[in-house]
Amino acid sequence: MENPKLQKLQETWLQEATIDGIQEKLSSSELTSKELVLLYLDRIANNDHIQSVLEVNPDALHIAAALDAERKQKGPRSKLHGIPILLKDNINTADKMHTSAGSLALQNSIAQKDSAVATQLREAGAIILGKTNMTEWANFMTQGMPSGYSSRGGQVLNPYGPGKFDVGGSSSGSGAAIAANFATAAIGTETSGSILSPASQNSLVGIKPTVGLVSRSGIIPISNSQDTAGPMARTVTDAVHVLNAITVIDHEDPITNTNTLADTDFTQFLNRKDLKGVRIGIARVTYFDYLKEDKLAVMNEAVRQLERLGAEVIDVTIPSTKAKWSYDVLTYEFKTSLNAYLNSLDQSINVRSLKDVIDFNSNDREKMLRYGQTLLEGAEATSGTLTEAEYINAREKDIYLSTEQGVDVTLTEHNLEAIVFPNNIGAAIPAKAGYPSITVPAGYTEEGEPVGITFTSTAYSEPTLIQLAYAYEQATKHRKAPVIQD
Numbered sequence: 001m002e003n004p005k006l007q008k009l010q011e012t013w014l015q016e017a018t019i020d021g022i023q024e025k026l027s028s029s030e031l032t033s034k035e036l037v038l039l040y041l042d043r044i045a046n047n048d049h050i051q052s053v054l055e056v057n058p059d060a061l062h063i064a065a066a067l068d069a070e071r072k073q074k075g076p077r078s079k080l081h082g083i084p085i086l087l088k089d090n091i092n093t094a095d096k097m098h099t100s101a102g103s104l105a106l107q108n109s110i111a112q113k114d115s116a117v118a119t120q121l122r123e124a125g126a127i128i129l130g131k132t133n134m135t136e137w138a139n140f141m142t143q144g145m146p147s148g149y150s151s152r153g154g155q156v157l158n159p160y161g162p163g164k165f166d167v168g169g170s171s172s173g174s175g176a177a178i179a180a181n182f183a184t185a186a187i188g189t190e191t192s193g194s195i196l197s198p199a200s201q202n203s204l205v206g207i208k209p210t211v212g213l214v215s216r217s218g219i220i221p222i223s224n225s226q227d228t229a230g231p232m233a234r235t236v237t238d239a240v241h242v243l244n245a246i247t248v249i250d251h252e253d254p255i256t257n258t259n260t261l262a263d264t265d266f267t268q269f270l271n272r273k274d275l276k277g278v279r280i281g282i283a284r285v286t287y288f289d290y291l292k293e294d295k296l297a298v299m300n301e302a303v304r305q306l307e308r309l310g311a312e313v314i315d316v317t318i319p320s321t322k323a324k325w326s327y328d329v330l331t332y333e334f335k336t337s338l339n340a341y342l343n344s345l346d347q348s349i350n351v352r353s354l355k356d357v358i359d360f361n362s363n364d365r366e367k368m369l370r371y372g373q374t375l376l377e378g379a380e381a382t383s384g385t386l387t388e389a390e391y392i393n394a395r396e397k398d399i400y401l402s403t404e405q406g407v408d409v410t411l412t413e414h415n416l417e418a419i420v421f422p423n424n425i426g427a428a429i430p431a432k433a434g435y436p437s438i439t440v441p442a443g444y445t446e447e448g449e450p451v452g453i454t455f456t457s458t459a460y461s462e463p464t465l466i467q468l469a470y471a472y473e474q475a476t477k478h479r480k481a482p483v484i485q486d
Contacts, residue, residue: 001042006035014039015181015481019079019238022184026071026082033064033071033082037127040084044130044182047484050157050167052177054089056130058096063127070125079241081125086186088174089131089153090138091229092218093118097128101220102136102150104368105351105360112346115218116250117187117229124245129183132173138194139170140222140334140379142372147197148172151368158201159482165449168198168424174232175202180484185233185242191222191330193427195230196439200423200452203441203479205239205469206232208427210460211434212258215250221337223330225395226431234479236440236470240266243462255434260460269463272471276310280455280468281416285317287426294445299422302442302453302472306420309475316419318410318429320401325428328394334379336386354380402433408458417464421454430456438462438469441479 001007009031025031037060044053057063067082076082087093090101092111100106118128133153135145147169148156156172158165159180167176171188175198178186188195190208199206207230214229221227231242249262256262282288282303291299307313339353351357358376361368382388403409406429410419421427423439430437435458442453455468 032068037064052173054131054153077125084127084129084183086183090220102134104151116215120246135170142374145371168201170194189229191226192431193424196424200439203450206439208437210436212255215253217252223333269466272467274310278311281316281419298443298451320405332391335384398432418455418457438465440469443478
């Protein structure tokens, strides 16, 4: 950087800077939001060989300057005033950026209206810095596609071990970019594990909210039953600041009318120093069995740390753990949800349906079908009306097995406040229930691969999960920044 002030901040301060720390510098006039944006843009320009950022908002510097002026005149709007945030490429922004779900089929699509999430962030004073790469169609394109691959953006790499460690999906770019410090925080989306996976693989905090806490309006969908957006950040506190901004009741998304926490300031739950009196269930059966010896060692130490914090820890088996689960709900809902989204796009976009996407891909197989499109084709084979008995039966089964025979029965029978899983292993059951989870860095293998501990509970239990995650994070402080090679 040419500016010596910014160069010094880049070298001595910016890495791992938190929202509270940034706000202190902004309030004292040691830094402006415009300068902060320049710092992050410099990092992206010189370090994004991990292919995490698809595009930068061309108006970011102007927005930052306007927010600097507003701060001087009126003071900050919120903790996010002047804070640069990256958004996953399936979240609509009505600006000069595109929203494509990582697909070249939508590379020219510019949303006509902000998503509810983008609206909330802008109202809070956040700067939408850019769009992040992702697994194409949120990993609902084909079987066997690597996490983080898209036809539009290529392969996202894990900054802790590019080409060595899985980056996690499908919010891969959001995870890798925040781990590499290309923005203060990011928004990911999850249907089943897509926030928790890249967060744990990139040593981040990821909050997968209750379905209904955050509006899905203006987000390219997979499943009306399971989709949600959520924050990804380097600390629990930063993730909570972002969650505060995006929690809303939105009548365009009916499930948000169940939101009992819409006016909650979640920072009040950043208050536990220990876990005395807390009962936590460890879902060892099946889920810990997936772990290789090095990751199992990290998780076993994480469980011991919970005990040292005073928690009463017991091994539990979720009754539906070994049930015959299926993707049928996603297969049927994808066509209906995606067709509705594509039909709402500007008339200049020729891709108007799932069939159009499949045809677009088939016309350029070399670029578009490196891994195939089996899931797209399976979804297209459904009626798109959700009238099939197979769908309705699958939906009812998912609800029953994930709640009454899943999370809820396990919490009740053992008098638990939360259940612990490793990484995103075990994400499917709470995802099918629409229940929240928070993952926190738990440490690293000897090779340096990040491992996350994930806390899960029932609907709208975010206050409890935040307390548990915060207490664990503050006691351990495992996160360390990756070494980015120039």
